[in-house]
Amino acid sequence: MLRRAVRTLDERTGSAPFLHKALRYVFPDHWSFLLGEVALYAFIVLVATGVYLTLYFEPSLGKTVYHGTYGPLRGMQMSEAYKSVVDISYDVKAGLLIRQTHHWAADVFVAAIVLHLLRIFFTGAFRKPRDLTYLIGLMMLGLSLPEGYAGYSMVDDLLSGMGLAIGYSVALSIPVVGANVGQLIWGAPYPGAHSFESRLYIAHVFIFPILIGTLLAVHLALVASRHHTQFRRRKADGQRRVIGVPAFPGQAPKSLGLMVGTAALLFLLGGLVQINPIWLWGPYETGLSTNGAQPDWYLGWLIGAMRLVPGFDVTIGRYTLVPNPLWGGLLFPTLVFAVIGLWPFAERRLTRDRRVHNVLDRPRDAPWRTALGAGFLTFVLLVFFAGSADRAYVSYNVDYSTQIWIYRALLITAPVAVTWLTRRICLGLQRSDEIDEEREAAEREARQAAQAPA
Amino acid sequence: MRRRSETVVALLLFCSAACAVAFVVFYAIEKLGRNTQYMGLALGGSLAFLAAALIVTGDRLVETEQIEEEYPLPDEAAQEQVDELVADTGRRFTRKRLLGTAAGLAGASLGAALITPAASLGPVLDTDPLTRTPWRRGRRLVDTHGTPLRADEVDPKTFYTAYPEGADHDLIGSPVIVARLDPGRLRLPRDRAAWAPEGIVAYSKICTHAACAVSLFRTPRFPPTQPRPAIVCPCHYSTFDPAEAGKVIFGPAGRPLPQLPLMVTAAGELAAGGNFSGPVGPSWSEVRNRRAT
Numbered sequence: 001m002l003r004r005a006v007r008t009l010d011e012r013t014g015s016a017p018f019l020h021k022a023l024r025y026v027f028p029d030h031w032s033f034l035l036g037e038v039a040l041y042a043f044i045v046l047v048a049t050g051v052y053l054t055l056y057f058e059p060s061l062g063k064t065v066y067h068g069t070y071g072p073l074r075g076m077q078m079s080e081a082y083k084s085v086v087d088i089s090y091d092v093k094a095g096l097l098i099r100q101t102h103h104w105a106a107d108v109f110v111a112a113i114v115l116h117l118l119r120i121f122f123t124g125a126f127r128k129p130r131d132l133t134y135l136i137g138l139m140m141l142g143l144s145l146p147e148g149y150a151g152y153s154m155v156d157d158l159l160s161g162m163g164l165a166i167g168y169s170v171a172l173s174i175p176v177v178g179a180n181v182g183q184l185i186w187g188a189p190y191p192g193a194h195s196f197e198s199r200l201y202i203a204h205v206f207i208f209p210i211l212i213g214t215l216l217a218v219h220l221a222l223v224a225s226r227h228h229t230q231f232r233r234r235k236a237d238g239q240r241r242v243i244g245v246p247a248f249p250g251q252a253p254k255s256l257g258l259m260v261g262t263a264a265l266l267f268l269l270g271g272l273v274q275i276n277p278i279w280l281w282g283p284y285e286t287g288l289s290t291n292g293a294q295p296d297w298y299l300g301w302l303i304g305a306m307r308l309v310p311g312f313d314v315t316i317g318r319y320t321l322v323p324n325p326l327w328g329g330l331l332f333p334t335l336v337f338a339v340i341g342l343w344p345f346a347e348r349r350l351t352r353d354r355r356v357h358n359v360l361d362r363p364r365d366a367p368w369r370t371a372l373g374a375g376f377l378t379f380v381l382l383v384f385f386a387g388s389a390d391r392a393y394v395s396y397n398v399d400y401s402t403q404i405w406i407y408r409a410l411l412i413t414a415p416v417a418v419t420w421l422t423r424r425i426c427l428g429l430q431r432s433d434e435i436d437e438e439r440e441a442a443e444r445e446a447r448q449a450a451q452a453p454a
Numbered sequence: 455m456r457r458r459s460e461t462v463v464a465l466l467l468f469c470s471a472a473c474a475v476a477f478v479v480f481y482a483i484e485k486l487g488r489n490t491q492y493m494g495l496a497l498g499g500s501l502a503f504l505a506a507a508l509i510v511t512g513d514r515l516v517e518t519e520q521i522e523e524e525y526p527l528p529d530e531a532a533q534e535q536v537d538e539l540v541a542d543t544g545r546r547f548t549r550k551r552l553l554g555t556a557a558g559l560a561g562a563s564l565g566a567a568l569i570t571p572a573a574s575l576g577p578v579l580d581t582d583p584l585t586r587t588p589w590r591r592g593r594r595l596v597d598t599h600g601t602p603l604r605a606d607e608v609d610p611k612t613f614y615t616a617y618p619e620g621a622d623h624d625l626i627g628s629p630v631i632v633a634r635l636d637p638g639r640l641r642l643p644r645d646r647a648a649w650a651p652e653g654i655v656a657y658s659k660i661c662t663h664a665a666c667a668v669s670l671f672r673t674p675r676f677p678p679t680q681p682r683p684a685i686v687c688p689c690h691y692s693t694f695d696p697a698e699a700g701k702v703i704f705g706p707a708g709r710p711l712p713q714l715p716l717m718v719t720a721a722g723e724l725a726a727g728g729n730f731s732g733p734v735g736p737s738w739s740e741v742r743n744r745r746a747t
Binding site: 019026029046067093094096097101153162165166168169172173175179180182183184185186187188189190191195199225226227239240241242243244245246249250252253254256257258259260261263264265266267268269270271272285287288290291293303306307309310311312313315316318319320321323324325328329357358374378388389390400401404 | 481485488492493494495497498499500501502504507508509511513516517518520521522523524525526572573575576577578579583586613615617622623624625628630659660663664666667668669670687688689690691692693702704705707735736737738739740741742
């Protein structure tokens with residue numbers, strides 16, 4: 001049966017050689033190679049649950065009064081958009097499950113991409129011939145942030161409104177043309193024209209997903225065409241030949257298992273762990289905000305950056321060249337992405353190593369890369385944690401101004417300390433490798449000497 | 455050993471099927487149907503069992519011998535051919551520079567023309583709307599429900615959110631924070647001496663940093679470090695001093711909170727004495743040259 005299907009298809013499409021190649025594609029075996037796959041599977045869950053949600057969501061800021069199932073909101077004025085999401089949560093059977101799974105999937109998607117990026121960085125997998133693949137991956141990460149932001153912003157609950165207000169301020173803070181850009185995106189001064197909701201919606205369900213999906217296809221095609229990298233092995237020319245399990249039959253059940261397992265995790269989270277209970281936040285009003293409110297985790301670093309920047313606007317006379325939100329809201333993330341994106345090229349310059357690399361470094365093999373990467377990561381993580389300063393304020397009652405000063409001090413000292421320490425650790429590990437090798441060589445010699453006839 | 459693994463996989467698949475059926479049952483039976491936890495557990499469980507079955511299959515039942523393959527090398531012959539093909543085509547043009555300039559011009563102009571309709575998305579050149587607020591002299595301050603705020607209702611130790619009577623509450627220029635301070639400790643500029651009747655002050659509720667509502671009012675609990683009441687934004691902690699014309703005393707905000715002049719009507723209600731002291735909300739390049747209109 002299967003045989004006939006393969007024949008039939010090959011006669012009409014010539015797919016058999018390609019199919020054979022795909023089935024024998026070699027997967028080097030290491031758990032950390034699966035992080036990117038998790039992101040891919042989370043994306044599939046996102047698309048599936050997202051399509052379901054669009055069948056109920058109303059992208060409209062038209063005012064309506066709520067008369068639905070959830071008692072505390074009854075009689076309240078709200079937008080059609082907000083009402084439709086409350087309805088998905090309370091009146092559509094399985095609606096809340098799908099909605100929460102969608103939200104969790106978004107959080108896991110970005111988390112998996114970030115972990116995947118860290119794996120790629122610290123093992124040097126971004127080197128030629130995979131630097132293009134790396135940049136495309138980074139672009140997907142860059143697109144997934146506004147994608148997620150648009151997704152939770154279009155709900156028009158109190159949290160999404162606060163997030164949009166900040167986004168608007170960052171747009172306005174662009175030098176010279178900020179006011180024009182802000183009005184262009186929002187259609188009017190904040191909170192914007194009614195058509196703004198359709199813009200968010202089409203960006204979230206069409207433009208960004210199409211871009212991410214396209215880049216994803218290119219990313220995977222490039223990975224397959226250059227083959228996976230692999231860790232070094234003894235007695236094997238890893239630079240020329242890739243060793244691993246073939247896609248079929250060896251890898252297929254594992255990858256399928258990971259896909260289904262990722263979906264299982266997301267549905268379990270979606271069913272059991274509450275996320276973004278918008279009926280508790282209430283509909284957005286410009287004049288309302290709440291303390292201890294958090295955006296989704298992947299925007300925490302931007303909130304942290306905007307908090308830590310000292311309070312100043314760059315002015316020339318009465319002309320405001322750089323309003324403050326630009327630093328934390330736009331320049332900081334641009335800089336972080338630029339550093340990550342330019343690293344492969346900088347490293348190639350500094351090390352003068354322009355060769356093709358199919359064998360991965362262990363982090364210790366490249367002490368400077370690992371050390372600088374760890375220092376940079378520390379910097380970004382500290383900024384990220386400053387984004388949760390309000391949780392620390394609410395939960396532990398640590399004064400926010402004290403926290404801000406502690407974070408500022410740490411930002412200057414900790415990355416340097418971590419860089420220094422990481423380099424020391426790498427060099428230490430290298431040394432211990434050498435000692436191990438020497439010992440093994442000595443043991444080998446001793447054995448040979450013992451075996452040799454006296 | 456193989457038979458045992460096969461039994462395990464079969465059992466896992468049965469469990470997966472059972473959970474899938476359970477999901478449909480939870481979904482269909484109205485009494486249980488609203489229970490997101492049961493549905494999530496059933497569906498997630500079904501997927502988890504299936505994942506386990508697949509992983510056991512991959513681990514125990516499928517051949518996992520390793521194979522080798524060559525990494526692809528660049529095809530230099532093909533590169534060469536492409537080079538030649540492109541170079542050949544180029545040779546046919548005699549006036550490359552002219553054609554290049556003309557093509558560039560056409561491309562740039564057409565590109566600009568094609569994105570022109572995007573300008574309809576918003577008022578691009580006119581930035582006046584950013585300065586508009588609904589406040590005018592004599593307009594009363596009302597609460598969310600539209601009830602006018604009376605001066606004698608304003609308690610010290612707390613603050614009130616008020617809106618302009620009859621205007622859209624959601625405009626960025628609408629909401630104001632009202633608080634009663636000790637008139638002896640007010641330090642307003644001289645030209646604002648009459649803006650705070652009985653020590654009652656009003657400021658825009660929209661943070662001048664990133665447009666969040668400044669909804670925290672800090673009354674001093676510990677005078678050595680927090681000597682005066684302050685208005686705090688929960689988003690990035692910009693902190694403003696209501697006694698000193700909304701001056702920034704901490705945080706990233708670059709401008710003071712715009713102050714709304716107040717007056718008390720004959721009926722004892724609070725009303726605006728004019729428009730704000732400056733543009734409301736976050737800063738843009740021209741903000742310091744503009745007035746609230």
